[in-house]
Amino acid sequence: MGVQEIRRFFLSKLSAPEAPHRPDPVAIAACALLLEIAHADDVFAPEERERILRAVREDLGVPAEDVDEVVRLAEEERRESVDLYQFTKLVGEKFTRAQRLRLLEVIWGVVYADGQMTAVENQLARRIAELLGFQHPEVQAVRERVKQGA
Numbered sequence: 787m788g789v790q791e792i793r794r795f796f797l798s799k800l801s802a803p804e805a806p807h808r809p810d811p812v813a814i815a816a817c818a819l820l821l822e823i824a825h826a827d828d829v830f831a832p833e834e835r836e837r838i839l840r841a842v843r844e845d846l847g848v849p850a851e852d853v854d855e856v857v858r859l860a861e862e863e864r865r866e867s868v869d870l871y872q873f874t875k876l877v878g879e880k881f882t883r884a885q886r887l888r889l890l891e892v893i894w895g896v897v898y899a900d901g902q903m904t905a906v907e908n909q910l911a912r913r914i915a916e917l918l919g920f921q922h923p924e925v926q927a928v929r930e931r932v933k934q935g936a
Contacts, residue, residue: 809856812880813846815873816889817860819914822870823896826910831900841892874917886918887928894932901936 820841824834839857842848848856867873877886893914897907915925 809848809852809859810846812876813842813848813856814860814863815876816846816881817842817856818864818867818873819870819877819889820892820896821857821860821864822873823893823907823910823914824899825864826907827904829900833899833901834896837892837896837899841895845888845892870914870917874914878918883919886920890915890918890920890925890928891932894929895936898933898936 817838820838824830824838839853842853842856843850846856863873877889881889890911893911897903897911911929912922912925915928920928
């Protein structure tokens with residue numbers, strides 16, 4: 787290897803630094819909604835956490851090595867946010883209707899993960915569904931379907 791090739795190699799590395807890997811902001815927003823529903827009753831049960839981790843991997847398509855980072859970033863965002871709108875707006879813009887419907891199913895799955903639904907969880911899940919563009923009858927149907935499977 788000549789000096790020129792070595793020089794070109796280092797210049798190419800210096801001029802094109804690798805962009806740091808950043809998890810998908812939409813996955814973070816969706817995860818923040820799931821965390822919000824899990825914390826709604828002030829009890830973050832292990833079953834809820836497991837349901838969220840599975841959803842982040844399977845439903846949001848986050849690679850296994852990024853799941854913890856997505857959850858960490860989502861938790862940070864959730865704590866700093868003043869409302870759900872920033873999360874639902876991003877998800878609403880980037881997810882298809884089918885993806886939003888699946889997220890709604892996961893939200894109800896988190897609600898029922900610990901075996902009970904509180905009034906606060908019910909109200910919050912309905913509010914998120916509304917912000918995601920779903921009407922009451924559809925929300926009820928999804929809730930009942932998830933409840934039967936839980």
